[in-house]
Amino acid sequence: MAGLNDTGQWIVIMGFIVSIAIFLLALVVAESAIVGKTTSESVLEFPKTDIQDLRSELMDLKWEKFESSKIKRYRDDIVNLSLDRKNTVVWYENQTVDKLVLYIHYNNGITQYNEVYSEGD
Amino acid sequence: MNDSGQLYTIEGVAAAIMMVITAYMVISSASIFTPQEKHVAQMQLEQLGHDALVVMDTPGENGVQSNLSKFIASDEEEDFNQTYYKLVNQRTDGTFDTLKYNVTIYYQTDTGDIEPIDFFKKWDYHRENAVKVTQWSYITDIQVGESTEVLNDKVVLVEVLLWRD
Numbered sequence: 001m002a003g004l005n006d007t008g009q010w011i012v013i014m015g016f017i018v019s020i021a022i023f024l025l026a027l028v029v030a031e032s033a034i035v036g037k038t039t040s041e042s043v044l045e046f047p048k049t050d051i052q053d054l055r056s057e058l059m060d061l062k063w064e065k066f067e068s069s070k071i072k073r074y075r076d077d078i079v080n081l082s083l084d085r086k087n088t089v090v091w092y093e094n095q096t097v098d099k100l101v102l103y104i105h106y107n108n109g110i111t112q113y114n115e116v117y118s119e120g121d
Numbered sequence: 122m123n124d125s126g127q128l129y130t131i132e133g134v135a136a137a138i139m140m141v142i143t144a145y146m147v148i149s150s151a152s153i154f155t156p157q158e159k160h161v162a163q164m165q166l167e168q169l170g171h172d173a174l175v176v177m178d179t180p181g182e183n184g185v186q187s188n189l190s191k192f193i194a195s196d197e198e199e200d201f202n203q204t205y206y207k208l209v210n211q212r213t214d215g216t217f218d219t220l221k222y223n224v225t226i227y228y229q230t231d232t233g234d235i236e237p238i239d240f241f242k243k244w245d246y247h248r249e250n251a252v253k254v255t256q257w258s259y260i261t262d263i264q265v266g267e268s269t270e271v272l273n274d275k276v277v278l279v280e281v282l283l284w285r286d
Contacts (some may be wrong), residue, residue: 004128030150036160036161037160037161040160040161040163040164041160043164044160044163044164044167049167049171049254049255050255053255053256053257054257057257057259057276060259073274074259074276076229077228077229077275077276077277078257078276080229080233080235081227081228081229081235081276081277081278084227084235085227085235085255085278085280086255
C-alpha cells in the first residue's frame with residue numbers, strides 16, 4: 001500500500017461505526033415486524049371464547065342446581081359437537097354432595113382448562 | 122495511460138456493488154412485511170364476530186329468550202341477518218363496512234351423527250381470509266331451515282364464517 005494517503009483514519013473509523021449502528025438498527029426494525037404477528041397468533045390460538053362460552057352455557061344450569069338429568073342431556077350434545085367441530089375434549093360432571101359442585105374439563109390439545117366450581121356452604 | 126489510483130477505482134466499484142446489494146435487500150425484505158399484518162386483522166375480525174354473537178345471545182332482561190335463540194327457534198334468518206349485519210358492519214359515520222358471513226347450525230341426530238343446517242347463506246365464499254366464530258344455543262321443539270327433522274331439547278352449535286369482502 002505504498003503511496004496510499006493514510007490521513008483521515010478517524011473519518012474511516014467513524015464511517016465504520018456509523019454503518020454498524022445502522023445495521024443494528026435495521027435488525028431492530030426487522031424484529032418489530034414479527035411482534036404483531038406473534039402476539040396476534042397467540043391471541044388467535046388461545047381458546048378464550050370457547051372456554052367462556054362453555055362456562056356461560058353451564059352456569060345457566062346453576063339455577064336448576066345442576067340437575068343431573070338435564071346436564072347429562074346437554075353434555076351429550078356439547079361433548080360430541082365440541083369433538084366434531086372444534087377438535088376439543090370437553091367433560092363436566094355434577095359432584096354435589098352438601099354444596100353445589102361442578103367439575104369442568106376442557107382440552108383442545110394445546111390449551112387445557114380444569115375447573116371445580118363450587119357454591120354454597 | 123495513467124494507471125495510478127487503481128485501488129481507488131476498485132474501492133469505488135466494490136462500494137457501488139455493496140450499495141446495490143443493500144438496496145435490493147431492503148426492498149425485498151419490505152415486501153415480506155405485508156402478509157404478517159393479516160394476523161392482526163384476523164384477530165380483530167374474530168373478536169368482533171364473537172362479540173356480536175355474544176351480544177345477540179344476551180337476553181334483554183332476566184328470564185327472556187335471547188335474540189339469537191329466538192331467531193333460530195322461529196327460523197327468522199332475515200331478522201338474524203339484519204341484527205348481525207348492523208353489529209359487525211356499522212361504522213361511526215353511519216355508513217356500512219364490507220364484512221360478509223355464512224351461518225351454519227350443527228346439531229347431533231338421535232343416532233349420534235353431527236349434521237349441518239344452512240341457516241343463513243346469502244353470499245358466496247371465494248376463499249377470502251375468513252375466521253370462524255361459534256356460539257352454543259339451546260333450542261326446543263323446532264324445525265330449523267329446510268331440514269325435515271324436528272329438534273327437541275337440544276344444544277346446537279351456531280357457526281359463523283366471517284370474512285372481509
